[in-house]
Amino acid sequence: MDRMIKNAYSMLSPSLIWLLLFLVIPVIYIGVISFTTNTGFGGILYEFSTEAYTAAFSSLYAKVLWQSLGWSLLATVLCLVIAYPFAYYIAHAGKWKNLLLLLVMVPFWTNLLIRLYAWIILLNNHGVINNLLMKLGIISEPLSLMYSPFAVIIGLVYGFLPFMILPIYASIEQLDRSYLEASEDLGASPVKTFLYVTLPLTFPGILAGIIITFVPAVSVFVVTDLLTGGKLLMVGNVIKDAFLIEMNWQLGSALSILLMVLVLLSIVIFMKFTSGKDRKFLI
Amino acid sequence: METMVQLDNVSKKFDESYAVENVSLNIKSGEFLTLLGPSGCGKTTTLRMIAGFEKPTSGSIYINGKKMDNIEPYHREVNTVFQSYSLFPHMTVFDNIAFGLKMKKVKKEEIEERVNKVLKMVQLADFGKRKPKQLSGGQQQRVAIARAIVNNPSVLLLDEPLGALDLKLRKQMQLELKHLQQELNITFIYVTHDQEEALTMSDRIVVMNAGKIEQAGTPYEIYEKPQTRFVADFIGETNIIGGNVTEIKENYAALEFGSQEVYVPNNNYQTGEKMFISVRPEKIHLHTVQQEGKISLKGRVKEKVYIGSLVKWIIDVGNGNEVKVQQSASDVEDLALDTEVFVSWNPDNSVVLKQ
Incomplete structure (x- = not known):
C-alpha cells in the first residue's frame, strides 16, 4: 500500500511541482501583496496594511464585484438553458454526433478576442442586426445593442457556451439507456422520466458545466472591453486596470483575493445545496 | 384459463433482417412461460415488444385482450426485471421500489405499506435506506424484482434476471422466483439461454431459434419429445x-x-x-x-x-x-x-x- 502511494506521488510529481510553482506560490504571493503598503507607482513596502481592502470594499468596487457575479450568474443560467437541449440532441444524433461535437469545439481554435470582434460587426449601430431589422421595417432607428449589459451577456454566453455543452454532453452520453426504459416501464411518461431520472443522473455534468462556465466568466475582461468599449466594467477590468494603469498592486491583489473567495464560497454553497440528500428537491 | 398475452403473427425487422419472424403465441393467465434460445434467437426482442420498448414491424400484441399497437410502455400493465437490474443509482432502495407507485399517484401511506411489504417478501426489510450500490448482486436482484412486483402487474417480464449471479445463488433464486410466482399468481414471461433454468422453473417453454418458434411445450415435452433437431440438440445432451x-x-x-x-x-x-x-x-x-x-x-x-x-x-x-x-x-x-x-x-x- 505504502509503495502504491509512493508511486502515485512520484507519477504526480511533475503536475504537483507545476501547480506549486505556478498556482500555489503566485496565489500566496498575491495574498501577501494585498496586505502590504502602497508607496505609489507599483511600489511595494512590506509593511502590514489593510488599506487595499478598505478601498476594495468601497461602494464603487463592491458594485462592480456584485455586478460581475450577477452577469456571470445570468450568463451561466442562459448557457445551461441553451446547452442542455443542445447536448441532449448531440448525444442522440447518431452518425452526426462527431460532426456536431467538432462544430462545438471549432471556436476554441480562434482567440475569444477575435471572435468578439465579429460580435461588434453584428451588434453595432450600423451592424448586421440593426441593418437587417431596419430594412425589414421592424425598427426605424438603430437599437443601441452595444455598450449595454445585453451585449455583455451575449458575449459571455457566446464565449462560454462550449464549456457548458461538453460536460453535459459527456454525462448524457454516458447515461445508460436502460435506466430510461426502467422508468418508462414503471409508468413514468417521457417528461417524468426526464425530470426524475435523466436530469438527476446527468447532474454531475450540469454541476461541472456550471462551475467551469461561471468561474472564467466572472473574471473575464475582454468582453466588457470590446462590446461596451470599456463603458461597463466587470471585476476583471478593475483588476487589470489596478495592476497595469493605476499601478496599485495592493488593490489589484486585494480584489483578486476577494473574487477568489467569493467564487469559492458560491461554489461551495451551490454544491452543498445540490448534492447528497438535498438533491431530493429533484425528486 | 383465459389468455393474458397474445402474440399474433408478430415480426420485427432490424435493418433488413428479421430478429423475430411470424411469432404467434398465447400465454395464459398465471402461467410461467419461458422463452429459451441461444443469443440472437429473438427472445429478448420478443420480450421487449411485449414491454413496448420495440414496436413490431408487423403483427399485433394483445395484453388482457387489449391491442397494444399504439400503447406506450408507461401505459402497459406489465413490469420488467432487467438483465442489468437498472436500479436507479440516485435513489435509495425504498425510493426505487416506490417509483412505480409514485408515478401512479398512489397515496403516501399506501406506498409506504406496499413497499415495506415487498421488502419483507424479498427478505430485505432493513435495506430500504441503502443505495443500490451498497448491496450485493443477489440483493440488487431482489430489489429489481421487488420494484416490479410492487405494482401488481398483470404480467411480469424477466430478461435473463439471474444471468449475473453465481451458480449457487442462481439455483436458489430460481426456486425463490418460482415460489414467488405461485404465491402471487402473476403471469411470468421469462427469457433465458440456460436450458436447465428453463426446465426447472417453467410451466411451458418456448424454444426459439433464428427469430422463429421451434417448439412450445411443457419441460417434459421439450426434453423427452423434441420435435426438431435444433431443440433436441439445444436442450440437454443427446x-x-x-x-x-x-x-x-x-x-x-x-x-x-x-x-x-x-x-x-x-x-x-x-x-x-x-x-x-x-x-x-x-x-x-x-x-x-x-x-x-x-x-x-x-x-x-x-x-x-x-x-x-x-x-x-x-x-x-x-x-x-x-x-x-x-x-x-x-x-x-x-x-x-x-x-x-x-x-x-x-x-x-x-x-x-x-x-
Whole structure:
C-alpha cells in the first residue's frame, strides 16, 4: 500500500511541482501583496496594511464585484438553458454526433478576442442586426445593442457556451439507456422520466458545466472591453486596470483575493445545496 | 384459463433482417412461460415488444385482450426485471421500489405499506435506506424484482434476471422466483439461454431459434419429445443419428448407422428415406456382451468421464460414429479404454426429428 502511494506521488510529481510553482506560490504571493503598503507607482513596502481592502470594499468596487457575479450568474443560467437541449440532441444524433461535437469545439481554435470582434460587426449601430431589422421595417432607428449589459451577456454566453455543452454532453452520453426504459416501464411518461431520472443522473455534468462556465466568466475582461468599449466594467477590468494603469498592486491583489473567495464560497454553497440528500428537491 | 398475452403473427425487422419472424403465441393467465434460445434467437426482442420498448414491424400484441399497437410502455400493465437490474443509482432502495407507485399517484401511506411489504417478501426489510450500490448482486436482484412486483402487474417480464449471479445463488433464486410466482399468481414471461433454468422453473417453454418458434411445450415435452433437431440438440445432451431407412420390419423401420443398424417405431416410413433420430445418453445402456433386444451396437470405449453421481462414456461404434452414454456411477463396472462393449436402447425411447 505504502509503495502504491509512493508511486502515485512520484507519477504526480511533475503536475504537483507545476501547480506549486505556478498556482500555489503566485496565489500566496498575491495574498501577501494585498496586505502590504502602497508607496505609489507599483511600489511595494512590506509593511502590514489593510488599506487595499478598505478601498476594495468601497461602494464603487463592491458594485462592480456584485455586478460581475450577477452577469456571470445570468450568463451561466442562459448557457445551461441553451446547452442542455443542445447536448441532449448531440448525444442522440447518431452518425452526426462527431460532426456536431467538432462544430462545438471549432471556436476554441480562434482567440475569444477575435471572435468578439465579429460580435461588434453584428451588434453595432450600423451592424448586421440593426441593418437587417431596419430594412425589414421592424425598427426605424438603430437599437443601441452595444455598450449595454445585453451585449455583455451575449458575449459571455457566446464565449462560454462550449464549456457548458461538453460536460453535459459527456454525462448524457454516458447515461445508460436502460435506466430510461426502467422508468418508462414503471409508468413514468417521457417528461417524468426526464425530470426524475435523466436530469438527476446527468447532474454531475450540469454541476461541472456550471462551475467551469461561471468561474472564467466572472473574471473575464475582454468582453466588457470590446462590446461596451470599456463603458461597463466587470471585476476583471478593475483588476487589470489596478495592476497595469493605476499601478496599485495592493488593490489589484486585494480584489483578486476577494473574487477568489467569493467564487469559492458560491461554489461551495451551490454544491452543498445540490448534492447528497438535498438533491431530493429533484425528486 | 383465459389468455393474458397474445402474440399474433408478430415480426420485427432490424435493418433488413428479421430478429423475430411470424411469432404467434398465447400465454395464459398465471402461467410461467419461458422463452429459451441461444443469443440472437429473438427472445429478448420478443420480450421487449411485449414491454413496448420495440414496436413490431408487423403483427399485433394483445395484453388482457387489449391491442397494444399504439400503447406506450408507461401505459402497459406489465413490469420488467432487467438483465442489468437498472436500479436507479440516485435513489435509495425504498425510493426505487416506490417509483412505480409514485408515478401512479398512489397515496403516501399506501406506498409506504406496499413497499415495506415487498421488502419483507424479498427478505430485505432493513435495506430500504441503502443505495443500490451498497448491496450485493443477489440483493440488487431482489430489489429489481421487488420494484416490479410492487405494482401488481398483470404480467411480469424477466430478461435473463439471474444471468449475473453465481451458480449457487442462481439455483436458489430460481426456486425463490418460482415460489414467488405461485404465491402471487402473476403471469411470468421469462427469457433465458440456460436450458436447465428453463426446465426447472417453467410451466411451458418456448424454444426459439433464428427469430422463429421451434417448439412450445411443457419441460417434459421439450426434453423427452423434441420435435426438431435444433431443440433436441439445444436442450440437454443427446445423440443425433441420421441415416437412410434400409427396410421395414414388422412395426419398426431399420436405419443404417455406419455398418450397423438401429430401429425406430415405424410410422409409414419408406425404404430409402433419410431420417434423423435423437436418443438421450441416459436412455442408453452399456454391456460387455451382445444383447438380445432390437438394438445392440458393437463399439469400443473411447472416453470415460467420471463426474461423481454419473459416468459419461463416449463409445466409438465404427465408421467415425460415436454414441454418448450416461449412467449412474453405481450401475457400471469400471471398463478400461478400448474395451469392446455393446450399447443398446429401447427403440421406443428414440425420437424422430423434423428437419
